[in-house]
Amino acid sequence: MIEKTYCGEVKPELDGQRVKLAGWVYSNMRVGKKIFLWIRDSTGIVQTVIAKNIVGEEVFEKAKKLGRESSVIVEGIVKADERAPGGAEVHVEKLEVIQAVSEFPIPENPGQASPELLLDYRHLHIRTPKVSAIMKVKETLIMAAREWLLKNGWHEVFPPILVTGAVEGGATLFKLKYFDKYAYLSQSAQLYLEAAIFGLEKVWSLTPSFRAEKSRTRRHLTEFWHLELEGAWMDLWDIMKVEEELVSYMVQRTLELRKKEIEMFRDDLTTLKNTEPPFPRISYDEAIEILQNKGVKIEWGDDMGADEERVLTEEFDRPFFVYGYPKHIKAFYMKEDPQDPRKVLAADMLAPEGYGEIIGGSEREDNYDKLVQRIIEEGMNPKDYEWYLDLRKYGSVPHSGFGLGVERLVAWVLKLDHIRWATLFPRTPARIYP
Numbered sequence: 001m002i003e004k005t006y007c008g009e010v011k012p013e014l015d016g017q018r019v020k021l022a023g024w025v026y027s028n029m030r031v032g033k034k035i036f037l038w039i040r041d042s043t044g045i046v047q048t049v050i051a052k053n054i055v056g057e058e059v060f061e062k063a064k065k066l067g068r069e070s071s072v073i074v075e076g077i078v079k080a081d082e083r084a085p086g087g088a089e090v091h092v093e094k095l096e097v098i099q100a101v102s103e104f105p106i107p108e109n110p111g112q113a114s115p116e117l118l119l120d121y122r123h124l125h126i127r128t129p130k131v132s133a134i135m136k137v138k139e140t141l142i143m144a145a146r147e148w149l150l151k152n153g154w155h156e157v158f159p160p161i162l163v164t165g166a167v168e169g170g171a172t173l174f175k176l177k178y179f180d181k182y183a184y185l186s187q188s189a190q191l192y193l194e195a196a197i198f199g200l201e202k203v204w205s206l207t208p209s210f211r212a213e214k215s216r217t218r219r220h221l222t223e224f225w226h227l228e229l230e231g232a233w234m235d236l237w238d239i240m241k242v243e244e245e246l247v248s249y250m251v252q253r254t255l256e257l258r259k260k261e262i263e264m265f266r267d268d269l270t271t272l273k274n275t276e277p278p279f280p281r282i283s284y285d286e287a288i289e290i291l292q293n294k295g296v297k298i299e300w301g302d303d304m305g306a307d308e309e310r311v312l313t314e315e316f317d318r319p320f321f322v323y324g325y326p327k328h329i330k331a332f333y334m335k336e337d338p339q340d341p342r343k344v345l346a347a348d349m350l351a352p353e354g355y356g357e358i359i360g361g362s363e364r365e366d367n368y369d370k371l372v373q374r375i376i377e378e379g380m381n382p383k384d385y386e387w388y389l390d391l392r393k394y395g396s397v398p399h400s401g402f403g404l405g406v407e408r409l410v411a412w413v414l415k416l417d418h419i420r421w422a423t424l425f426p427r428t429p430a431r432i433y434p
């Protein structure tokens with residue numbers, strides 16, 4: 001490995017010191033007998049200055065031809081200079097070209113390229129500073145979640161991805177051949193987490209989930225990262241508290257550690273700063289009333305899609321819950337509301353600023369007979385859920401859980417215009433390459 005100083009470490013305090021930088025050319029500008037070569041690495045960008053009288057004619061000519069993303073190693077002396085980005089530049093004494101590039105397919109300001117071009121060249125796009133910032137924010141949100149979960153006694157488990165049954169409805173299953181049988185890619189780890197609570201009580205997992213969503217919205221991927229929790233002895237109201245504490249911690253910690261990256265995308269941090277418990281809670285009935293008063297055509301019993309949720313979010317300046325959804329629009333495993341059998345004990349967490357659902361959660365049906373009845377009502381075969389039904393036969397307990405879509409959270413935190421920018425190589429109905 002090359003001993004090097006990272007670009008992010010080049011500060012005015014290093015004035016006079018010799019450093020070696022290794023990275024990629026970000027921009028190359030000649031002014032008279034000097035070349036201002038900006039070098040980028042994983043930590044930032046540094047202005048280096050190549051003067052003909054110091055490096056000589058030959059190196060100077062070579063440097064002149066270095067296009068964007070050429071890989072280089074330079075050695076030189078740090079000089080504090082207010083005009084340089086970061087307040088310091090490097091006066092080059094030695095330049096080693098690892099690979100010269102004449103033309104990089106992505107324009108210097110990727111915002112000027114079409115999304116299609118950026119997605120076709122996603123393997124090159126991901127090295128640009130804004131994409132690196134998105135990935136650092138995503139990584140930090142997950143790191144913060146791990147911190148919180150560890151501190152609060154949740155056990156991490158590692159459920160299977162190859163499964164035999166649907167969790168979120170058969171229509172969005174990816175089917176694949178499994179020797180002489182068929183299997184599916186997991187839509188959610190939930191059923192397996194439910195099995196795990198009997199030993200570990202409070203469990204969580206972070207896995208990819210797969211959904212063959214045909215709807216091409218700005219918030220659906222066919223492969224996304226799913227952070228799921230399941231807790232024994234918890235009712236809906238208990239798990240909602242867990243959700244708001246976890247999400248607040250993730251957002252506050254990321255604000256603390258990644259403010260610079262967040263500010264590359266957001267001028268206004270108000271909604272993030274507001275993300276502190278308790279979050280507002282409104283019932284589904286109230287949500288329908290708000291929407292109707294705003295002129296949205298929706299009736300009690302209708303599901304809320306991205307469009308309806310967007311209108312609802314105008315009422316809030318922080319994440320909020322909608323609870324008490326009608327039974328027929330929700331999954332079979334959700335517990336019926338004992339006060340109102342038309343409803344289930346379910347709550348979604350919605351992000352403000354138009355983003356909508358980031359978490360779906362509920363108390364689970366823990367009664368064997370009721371669960372069998374729900375499976376039949378949904379037109380499914382209880383035989384296919386035999387192992388899952390066993391959990392209601394041997395020491396069944398009240399329990400609740402939820403799933404958070406990591407890319408949905410990232411998209412809101414950074415106000416991205418599409419969820420596909422929140423993942424390294426997005427998978428959508430139209431795209432599985434690169």
Ligand code: ATP
Nearest residue numbers: 168211219220221224357358359360403404405408
């Ligand atoms: P939606 O109604 O938006 O399709 P859902 O109700 O089907 O979502 P859940 O089954 O509740 O989603 O999944 C839990 C969480 O996983 C969601 O709140 C969301 O954050 C995330 N999620 C679900 N489907 C997708 C997807 N296709 N792409 C990205 N994230 C998703």
Ligand code: MG
Nearest residue numbers: 348357359360
């Ligand atoms: Mg949901």
